[in-house]
Amino acid sequence: MIRVFNLDYTYYTGGGAVPALVNINLTVPAGQTCVLIGPSGCGKTTLLYLLAGLLQPARGEIWIGGERITKPRQRTAIILQDYGLLPWKTVWENAALGLALRKFTARQQQERLQPLLAGLGLAGLEKRYPAQLSGGQKQRVAIARALSLEPDVLLMDEPFSALDALTRESLQQTLVEIQNQRRLTTVLVTHNIEEAVFLGQQIIVLTGAPGQVKAILANPGAGSGDYRFTSKFHHLCSRVRQLLQE
Ligand SMILES: Nc1ncnc2c1ncn2[C@@H]1O[C@H](COP(=O)(O)OP(=O)(O)OP(=O)(O)O)[C@@H](O)[C@H]1O
Numbered sequence: 567m568i569r570v571f572n573l574d575y576t577y578y579t580g581g582g583a584v585p586a587l588v589n590i591n592l593t594v595p596a597g598q599t600c601v602l603i604g605p606s607g608c609g610k611t612t613l614l615y616l617l618a619g620l621l622q623p624a625r626g627e628i629w630i631g632g633e634r635i636t637k638p639r640q641r642t643a644i645i646l647q648d649y650g651l652l653p654w655k656t657v658w659e660n661a662a663l664g665l666a667l668r669k670f671t672a673r674q675q676q677e678r679l680q681p682l683l684a685g686l687g688l689a690g691l692e693k694r695y696p697a698q699l700s701g702g703q704k705q706r707v708a709i710a711r712a713l714s715l716e717p718d719v720l721l722m723d724e725p726f727s728a729l730d731a732l733t734r735e736s737l738q739q740t741l742v743e744i745q746n747q748r749r750l751t752t753v754l755v756t757h758n759i760e761e762a763v764f765l766g767q768q769i770i771v772l773t774g775a776p777g778q779v780k781a782i783l784a785n786p787g788a789g790s791g792d793y794r795f796t797s798k799f800h801h802l803c804s805r806v807r808q809l810l811q812e
Pocket residue numbers: 577578579584585586604605606607608609610611612613775
């Protein structure tokens with residue numbers, strides 16, 4: 567589904583060139599979750615923006631479902647670090663933003679959003695504003711907005727980093743359920759080793775800046791209910807930690 571070939575990206579600032587990514591190659595099969603993990607500043611967010619078509623590579627190519635990415639793609643949804651909610655809009659209006667921009671009628675919005683919000687545990691909160699929600703609820707609104715457009719690719723930048731451990735685990739579980747129901751191809755950036763190993767069927771460890779691929783780990787057990795309690799899970803967490811420290 568997603569293929570990246572020989573990708574380089576460099577930022578240009580007043581102070582000169584800042585190489586952010588060097589020679590990235592990766593493949594994410596349809597329906598899989600791929601997690602990007604690496605030291606701060608190694609280019610994880612940059613790679614996500616490139617996959618979203620929001621930045622253009624200096625060298626190399628990105629292909630999604632047979633289409634070369636040179637601009638944002640309709641069926642790719644992205645959830646940014648701060649959830650991207652507008653404080654002056656209600657839960658309903660925030661969740662409906664993508665549909666409204668694509669000129670869905672009020673009735674069509676209703677048909678798509680009502681089951682989505684209910685499924686994400688947000689029924690009854692439609693008239694609240696983001697400031698009246700918990701961090702986990704805000705993240706659920708952002709997920710509802712992303713899913714409302716029925717994407718086939720979901721890109722997430724540290725989606726659960728601001729949440730307490732239990733809320734984080736509950737949302738990770740929600741993500742796995744969404745994944746199983748919708749067969750989304752997901753790329754998720756995280757700093758959290760346990761999250762990477764719980765969610766990532768493929769874990770890509772990047773080097774320090776400029777980011778290069780240090781290791782690609784297959785993790786077929788990812789997402790299954792009791793995986794966190796298995797020795798396989800703990801071994802893989804140790805392996806990722808070791809790779810990050812080398
Ligand atoms: N707009 C920009 N202009 C210049 N340099 C930038 C810009 N955005 C990011 N960078 C630099 O590019 C590199 C990669 O940044 P990026 O945000 O992609 O890293 P990251 O791995 O997501 O970091 P973190 O884990 O801290 O969020 C860093 O060295 C950063 O300072």
